[in-house]
Amino acid sequence: MWLGGLTPATWLAWRFVTGRLGANPIEEILHRLGGTALIFLLATLSVTPIRSLTGWNSIIQVRRTLGLFSFFYLTMHFLVYAILDQTLDWEFIIEDLTERRYIIVGFTGWVLLIPLAVTSTKKWIRKLGKRWQRLHRLVYISTALGVAHFYWQVKADTYWPLVATAVLVALMLFRFQIWINRRPLDPGSKQLKQSVNSPKDL
Numbered sequence: 546m547w548l549g550g551l552t553p554a555t556w557l558a559w560r561f562v563t564g565r566l567g568a569n570p571i572e573e574i575l576h577r578l579g580g581t582a583l584i585f586l587l588a589t590l591s592v593t594p595i596r597s598l599t600g601w602n603s604i605i606q607v608r609r610t611l612g613l614f615s616f617f618y619l620t621m622h623f624l625v626y627a628i629l630d631q632t633l634d635w636e637f638i639i640e641d642l643t644e645r646r647y648i649i650v651g652f653t654g655w656v657l658l659i660p661l662a663v664t665s666t667k668k669w670i671r672k673l674g675k676r677w678q679r680l681h682r683l684v685y686i687s688t689a690l691g692v693a694h695f696y697w698q699v700k701a702d703t704y705w706p707l708v709a710t711a712v713l714v715a716l717m718l719f720r721f722q723i724w725i726n727r728r729p730l731d732p733g734s735k736q737l738k739q740s741v742n743s744p745k746d747l
């Protein structure tokens with residue numbers, strides 16, 4: 546997981562130091578970090594469907610790491626935007642954060658993930674109990690905002706934003722079906738109460 550999670554960052558850093566990021570390295574870094582974060586977010590949301598479809602229960606152990614990697618890449622994405630792209634010019638940043646639709650939704654998506662990253666530890670899972678599960682549903686809203694942000698920032702070719710939308714819709718439909726069938730699969734649910742308390746599953 547760590548190898549897979551850090552490979553995109555290492556690859557980007559390597560291209561940066563060897564000057565292989567093209568004519569606009571900052572834009573390239575920003576785009577690669579945003580794309581990687583979105584892939585990790587969608588991968589995080591895929592864990593429960595994969596587990597339900599295949600019965601591969603131990604896959605749940607990678608969910609938290611996937612989620613934390615998506616937060617790591619998003620935070621880097623935001624920092625590259627604020628520090629390298631906008632050179633910490635707060636007047637411009639605040640103007641973007643209040644006036645540009647795709648920045649507003651992207652920023653909201655990132656902010657919503659902060660409490661999830663903070664409460665991702667076993668201590669917080671035990672402390673919040675059922676409320677942890679409810680709080681962590683914010684990841685759906687955050688991913689939807691990320692996809693909208695992706696769609697709105699492209700200038701012409703909407704192919705990849707539409708692919709991301711289709712993946713998210715499919716994952717949400719799957720969740721909806723689980724809800725309809727009343728087959729709770731998350732930590733905090735009765736079915737998995739035992740595994741919540743087992744450090745192996747967190």
Ligand code: HEM
Nearest residue numbers: 576579580582583623626651652654655687691694695698
């Ligand atoms: C859930 C949160 C977010 C996700 C999933 C996300 C994802 C993405 C993706 C996928 C791209 C396009 C990458 C590509 O074309 O290959 C992108 C571009 C971009 N994102 Fe984000 N992002 C998020 C939050 C943010 C935040 C918080 C900011 C800054 C406040 C931001 C600023 C930008 C900028 C400036 C671009 C490039 C736009 C352009 O080229 O004009 N994003 N983001």
